[in-house]
Amino acid sequence: MLEGAKSIGAGTATIASAGAAIGIGNVFSSLIHSVARNPSLAKQSFGYAILGFALTEAIALFAPIMAFLILFVF
């Protein structure tokens, strides 16, 4: 019974990736918009976009951490 509850908890924790996917799509959509407006700043904008992606991805990975915690630690 505990194993079943653990699996349900781990599966539910994965729903949080939806918000992260929206966030990352947002970042890169802004990159495309800004490069279309001002192509000469493409390289610097790409640097900022990669920074934004990494920061958003960090929150995205809290969900698998919780899933692993529920599955293997408790």
Next chain:
Amino acid sequence: MNQIGLVAQSPLDQFEIIPLIPMNIGNFYFSFTNPSLFMLLTLSFFLLLIFFITKKGGGNLVPNAWQSLVELLYDFVLNLVKEQIGGLSGNVKQMFFPCILVTFLFLLFCNLQGMIPYSFTVTSHFLITLALSFSIFIGITIVGFQRHGLHFFSFLLPAGVPLPLAPFLVLLELISYCFRALSLGIRLFANMMAGHSLVKILSGFAWTMLCMNEIFYFIGALGPLFIVLALTGLELGVAILQAYVFTILICIYLNDAINLH
């Protein structure tokens, strides 16, 4: 899955810390563990790399491949420091450069070393990344106090805030400031651990499908195998990216502490 002794029992077994030379002083655990071994390997790797490039008076004028690599890394971090920490003379900026360079190189080589099969990723342990981020956070706060004295607390109240809102905002800013130490370490740890666990789980699928004696599963094992290939490429990118993000965030926090917005 128990056919070959090297198969792990759970995807998290690769993160196990094994004391190689157990040393205990009373209740303190001073053993030489496998993270210690791999940290020593990382340090020796990039120190030897830089040493062999810069001996004999600092390399050739026309660089060979290794020297180009070292110059690339050095230049990259130098530009990072110069660009992020604004408003200071060149001398003062160079003060922070060695620390940031060593942090960046250590994290870069630690992460890349974890990509070697059957090796150990040092930064996939929360304690190690938390120790690094927490100590750097304390260092940056000390730098801020050293430069501004008690005026450093004005960092917590941005300009142009109406007075009734001020106490809540100060509290919020204080919590957000203290959370930086945690988030820096958690980001690196989460990326490394999640990436490696994912690759382990998918390889487990591919191996299980490969070992079943039916031709359908044998061909079907190509699916997880290609996903593992793609994921390993992503992991390599994430390894380099996370080292860069750690370093650039340290530069941004340093800029915050020195320039107070």
